[in-house]
Amino acid sequence: MGIKINTNKFTKHQMIKGDTKKTVLSDSIDEYFIGVYTAYKFVIRFFKEVFVPPFHFRAVVTQSYEIGIKSLALISVTGFIIGIVFTKQSRPSLEDFGAASWLPNLVGIAIIRALGPVLTALICAGKVGSSIGAELSSMKVTEQIEAMEVSAINPFKYPGSYTGSCGHHHDSLAGNVLHFYRTNRFLYQRSRRRNDQLHHFF
Amino acid sequence: MEKPKLKTTNNKGETVIAIKGLHKSFGKLEVLKGIDLTVGRGENVAVLGKSGSGKSVLIKIIVGLLKPDRGTLNVLEKEVEQLNGKELDELRLRIGFSFQGSALYDSMSVFQNLAFPLIMNVKHLPKKEVEAAVEEALEAVGLKDKAERMPAELSGGQRKRIGIARALILKPEIMLYDEPTAGLDPITSAEINELINEVQEKYNTSSIIITHDLTCAKNTCNRIVMLVEGKFLPSGKFEEIFKTDNQQVKDFFNYNFIQ
Ligand SMILES: Nc1ncnc2c1ncn2[C@@H]1O[C@H](COP(=O)(O)OP(=O)(O)O)[C@@H](O)[C@H]1O
Ligand SMILES: [Mg+2]
Numbered sequence: 001m002g003i004k005i006n007t008n009k010f011t012k013h014q015m016i017k018g019d020t021k022k023t024v025l026s027d028s029i030d031e032y033f034i035g036v037y038t039a040y041k042f043v044i045r046f047f048k049e050v051f052v053p054p055f056h057f058r059a060v061v062t063q064s065y066e067i068g069i070k071s072l073a074l075i076s077v078t079g080f081i082i083g084i085v086f087t088k089q090s091r092p093s094l095e096d097f098g099a100a101s102w103l104p105n106l107v108g109i110a111i112i113r114a115l116g117p118v119l120t121a122l123i124c125a126g127k128v129g130s131s132i133g134a135e136l137s138s139m140k141v142t143e144q145i146e147a148m149e150v151s152a153i154n155p156f157k158y159p160g161s162y163t164g165s166c167g168h169h170h171d172s173l174a175g176n177v178l179h180f181y182r183t184n185r186f187l188y189q190r191s192r193r194r195n196d197q198l199h200h201f202f
Numbered sequence: 203m204e205k206p207k208l209k210t211t212n213n214k215g216e217t218v219i220a221i222k223g224l225h226k227s228f229g230k231l232e233v234l235k236g237i238d239l240t241v242g243r244g245e246n247v248a249v250l251g252k253s254g255s256g257k258s259v260l261i262k263i264i265v266g267l268l269k270p271d272r273g274t275l276n277v278l279e280k281e282v283e284q285l286n287g288k289e290l291d292e293l294r295l296r297i298g299f300s301f302q303g304s305a306l307y308d309s310m311s312v313f314q315n316l317a318f319p320l321i322m323n324v325k326h327l328p329k330k331e332v333e334a335a336v337e338e339a340l341e342a343v344g345l346k347d348k349a350e351r352m353p354a355e356l357s358g359g360q361r362k363r364i365g366i367a368r369a370l371i372l373k374p375e376i377m378l379y380d381e382p383t384a385g386l387d388p389i390t391s392a393e394i395n396e397l398i399n400e401v402q403e404k405y406n407t408s409s410i411i412i413t414h415d416l417t418c419a420k421n422t423c424n425r426i427v428m429l430v431e432g433k434f435l436p437s438g439k440f441e442e443i444f445k446t447d448n449q450q451v452k453d454f455f456n457y458n459f460i461q
Pocket of ligand 1: 228233251252253254255256257258259260
């Protein structure tokens with residue numbers, strides 16, 4: 001047969017595991033702490049996996065595209081509107097001091113340096129985060145995450161195609177950075193142009 | 203429906219799965235209460251049991267997706283619980299798992315679904331070989347023309363078959379089918395049964411087939427075990443099980459073949 005089966009030789013590890021089944025405080029409190037512990041373990045594992053090879057660079061690029069560039073329209077519109085409001089509201093005051101020619105710089109710097117990153121981050125967190133969450137949970141429910149594990153693919157590492165798995169957080173980071181620069185440049189040019197136009201217009 | 207005589211119980215002595223005294227509970231719910239099971243090479247074993255009896259939990263424990271509370275679990279001569287991540291991955295590559303709900307990656311086409319485990323596990327595989335492997339697997343399940351479809355565009359039975367093809371693509375030694383015919387019409391079920399038999403003959407795999415479908419069990423399996431209240435009833439050939447006095451087993455049969 002070649003296979004020996006140890007019937008009643010439980011390892012220490014298994015004994016301990018059996019013991020943890022006992023309630024410590026009360027069932028619901030125990031459950032809460034176990035939940036916290038599980039979440040903590042998950043986060044730790046995530047950060048471990050991010051910095052450990054193999055890295056899937058192509059996936060990172062795809063995800064950066066999906067997350068970054070596909071949010072561009074939304075972020076641009078937001079930036080555009082903020083630019084208009086800013087310009088319209090500050091111009092009268094600036095004009096009183098004869099400083100209307102500083103307006104483009106003011107708006108440009110305020111939006112690009114100060115608001116751009118915040119906006120991008122918030123929109124990424126809101127729009128992209130929730131879509132990643134939705135996709136991940138649907139993958140979990142339909143056992144796609146388990147399917148990855150079973151075919152020896154680490155779901156922390158590889159994000160499916162759109163918003164694959166937990167590995168996504170690291171992609172969204174990349175997307176964020178990429179997007180950040182893109183949006184910034186884009187917004188900068190935009191606001192420059194827009195402000196010049198507005199300037200002439202008023 | 204006559205089943206072709208299964209001839210592949212060669213190298214009979216070799217055991218590929220050996221489970222002894224397996225316990226598993228979720229919180230207060232005891233699901234498995236001491237499971238013993240051995241599966242030989244080239245053997246098909248059907249696991250019957252009513253919904254919620256822990257059949258899926260059992261095979262998830264076999265591939266290490268869930269951890270047992272107690273008991274020993276030996277798969278392909280490896281103690282599953284003692285394996286580290288890498289060894290577990292190596293073991294999993296030798297096991298094919300067909301999920302209850304197919305579990306196709308719904309953001310990928312059928313082709314990508316099949317190619318994905320290959321590309322991720324075999325380094326620097328030429329594109330031609332991937333295509334050939336995918337084609338072979340699709341051919342085995344008779345869905346060669348569906349390669350460019352998305353999973354959402356397939357019927358339930360087709361999805362099941364693609365799921366089986368995906369499990370087959372790494373040429374596993376053990377196949378675990380989780381309710382391969384559940385929710386399918388009799389004709390498609392018969393096709394899937396045939397597919398399971400073909401797979402066993404072609405690749406000499408050992409299989410555990412979870413099912414409520416007695417026709418499926420009868421036509422594909424050498425042996426049947428029944429999971430009742432967390433334990434297996436004595437296993438046996440289809441006819442032996444049929445003769446039992448156990449009320450649960452009787453109910454099971456009565457429903458399937460209206461007497
Ligand atoms: N991950 C889990 N957490 C908690 N309970 C679970 C989990 N998986 C399964 N169960 C419970 O275990 C029991 C058996 O489930 P399962 O093996 O899926 O049944 P089936 O025999 O129909 O496949 C069910 O009562 C289910 O609620
Ligand atoms: Mg099940």
